[in-house]
């Protein structure tokens with residue numbers, strides 16, 4: 001009886017695990033096809049300069065138009081793309097696409113592209129960046145690479161050497177999702193970032209005095225280190241007012257604009273409208 005129950009329990013779990021693995025395999029196969037079928041698209045979210053209240057650039061964010069599932073979020077497919085290595089060809093495509101698009105915008109606007117730690121572990125990244133710039137004609141200082149601390153966990157020496165070479169070439173480097181990792185401060189010592197992006201978990205809680213004090217401290221750090229500070233995930237006026245008061249230099253979030261399809265980003269880029277006049 002006990003044995004039967006034990007087996008029953010085991011059998012109950014097993015199909016669920018099988019199903020999860022099968023689901024993952026199907027998604028992986030779909031993803032391989034998707035690159036070939038052109039189901040990936042970049043959307044561009046405006047980044048607002050708080051000194052002028054106009055866009056200083058856009059962050060390229062990947063979208064997957066799955067024929068059956070509809071739009072799949074990068075939060076769901078990027079981790080799988082990283083595990084399978086597919087993020088390398090996908091990232092190469094994103095760099096080429098984003099540079100090509102940004103080359104058509106007015107001359108002072110930048111494009112920020114997210115780069116995964118897996119791409120840094122491959123030898124081809126620098127070549128990929130340089131050839132995307134060459135093919136598009138985009139000046140290097142209009143390209144910003146957004147990296148997270150996970151990039152610096154692997155072979156720190158070779159990654160920082162690569163970052164220094166890219167920076168010497170003129171490409172800007174931003175530290176994304178700042179404050180969510182384990183030892184954020186030590187990374188600031190290892191590499192001179194051009195920009196620090198404060199994770200939206202801090203912005204969500206910025207009405208809280210202690211959280212606001214942390215944001216203010218990050219702004220102070222940025223000033224000392226010569227890095228600009230972007231507040232991510234601004235969803236309401238109160239948050240915008242608060243990040244202004246704490247001295248953030250740029251803001252990004254649904255209040256200012258959602259990520260836009262390329263054609264809408266293009267219009268936005270030329271409209272030069274004051275989006276954050278509040």
Ligand code: C2E
Nearest residue numbers: 061062074075078094114115116233234235252253254255
């Ligand atoms: P991230 O680089 O931190 O990008 C910001 C995310 O916050 C985006 O989610 C954006 O749509 C979302 N967001 C912007 N404003 C708001 C807001 O006001 N409220 C809230 N709740 N969210 C906001 P998305 O597009 O789903 O991308 C998620 C993550 O996937 C990105 O986080 C990035 O880590 C990764 N990702 C996206 N595109 C790429 C890519 O081309 N390559 C790589 N390696 N990773 C990418």
Ligand code: MG
Nearest residue numbers: 059114146176
């Ligand atoms: Mg980012």
Ligand code: MG
Nearest residue numbers: 176177197232
């Ligand atoms: Mg971020």
Ligand code: MG
Nearest residue numbers: 148176177199
């Ligand atoms: Mg993120």
